[in-house]
Amino acid sequence: MPELPEVEVTRRALQPHVLGQTVTQCIVRQGQLRYPVAPELASLGGQSIVAVQRRGKYLILEFSSGALIVHLGMTGTLRYFTAMRPPQRHDHVDFLFSSGALLRYHDPRRFGALLWITRHEENMTTPFWEIHPCFTPLGVEPFDAMFDGDFLYRRTRGLQCAIKPLLLQGKLVVGAGNIYACESLFQAGIDPRRGAGRIGRERYGRLASAVRTVLGQAIEAGGSSLRDFVDASGNTGYFQLQHQVYGRTGQSCVRCGGPIRHMRQGQRSTWFCPDCQR
Ligand SMILES: [Zn+2]
Numbered sequence: 001m002p003e004l005p006e007v008e009v010t011r012r013a014l015q016p017h018v019l020g021q022t023v024t025q026c027i028v029r030q031g032q033l034r035y036p037v038a039p040e041l042a043s044l045g046g047q048s049i050v051a052v053q054r055r056g057k058y059l060i061l062e063f064s065s066g067a068l069i070v071h072l073g074m075t076g077t078l079r080y081f082t083a084m085r086p087p088q089r090h091d092h093v094d095f096l097f098s099s100g101a102l103l104r105y106h107d108p109r110r111f112g113a114l115l116w117i118t119r120h121e122e123n124m125t126t127p128f129w130e131i132h133p134c135f136t137p138l139g140v141e142p143f144d145a146m147f148d149g150d151f152l153y154r155r156t157r158g159l160q161c162a163i164k165p166l167l168l169q170g171k172l173v174v175g176a177g178n179i180y181a182c183e184s185l186f187q188a189g190i191d192p193r194r195g196a197g198r199i200g201r202e203r204y205g206r207l208a209s210a211v212r213t214v215l216g217q218a219i220e221a222g223g224s225s226l227r228d229f230v231d232a233s234g235n236t237g238y239f240q241l242q243h244q245v246y247g248r249t250g251q252s253c254v255r256c257g258g259p260i261r262h263m264r265q266g267q268r269s270t271w272f273c274p275d276c277q278r
C-alpha cells in the first residue's frame with residue numbers, strides 16, 4: 001500500500017515529464033473507483049498541467065481551471081509513457097498529451113480516487129485545492145517548518161491516548177503510517193504505549209526529528225526507482241527500508257541486543273524495544 005514516501009517519489013518522478021504538458025483528451029475506461037472518477041475530466045482538453053504537488057498521500061495536478069486530486073488507494077499507480085501503447089487490464093484512466101505522451105492510472109483493486117476541485121481565488125498562504133474536504137482531517141506535513149517538538153507538545157497536552165495510535169491517525173502529522181510510526185518511536189526512544197499527554201517537549205523534539213529522518217530516508221531510497229515510472233509496464237516497486245523494529249519480533253535490538261517485542265495496539269501491530277523505549 002503506497003504511503004507518503006511512495007506518493008512523494010511518484011510526484012518527483014512524474015513532475016519533470018508532465019509539467020507544462022497540454023491534455024488533448026482523457027479516456028476513462030473504468031469510472032468506478034473508490035469514488036466515481038470526476039466528470040470534470042471530460043472537459044480537460046486544451047488545458048496544461050501547471051503544478052504537480054503532494055499533500056499527505058494525495059497527489060495534486062493543477063490545471064488553470066482547477067486541480068485533479070489523486071489518491072492511489074491500495075494498489076494505484078500513475079505512469080508516464082512517451083508514446084501511446086495499448087492499455088492493459090486495470091489501466092482505468094489515460095491522460096493524452098498533445099506531445100503524443102500519456103499519463104496512465106492503473107489500479108487492480110480500485111480503491112483509489114480521482115477527484116476534482118475547481119479553481120477559486122486563493123489566499124497567499126494555502127493553495128486553492130486545500131479547501132477540498134479530503135484535506136480537512138489531515139495533520140501538518142512532516143517537512144513543514146511548523147512541525148517540531150513544540151508543536152507536538154502543545155497539541156498533546158491533556159490527551160490520555162497512547163502516542164502510537166495517535167500518530168497513525170495522521171491528525172497531528174501526516175505520513176507516520178505503521179512502519180514509519182514504529183521506526184520513529186524507536187529512534188526517539190519513546191514507548192508506543194506512552195500516554196501522548198505525558199511526553200515532554202524535549203522528547204517530542206526527538207520524535208519530530210525521527211519522523212522526518214525516517215520518512216526522508218524512505219523517499220531517498222525510492223529515488224533509485226524514479227525511472228520505473230516512465231515507459232515501464234511492470235509494477236512500480238513500493239520500496240522497503242531496512243527496519244530496526246518493524247516486523248522484527250524476537251530479533252535483537254540494534255541498540256541493546258535485547259529481543260524486539262510485538263504487540264497489538266487497537267487493530268494494528270506494533271514492534272518496539274521494551275528496554276530502549278520508555
Ligand atoms: Zn533495545
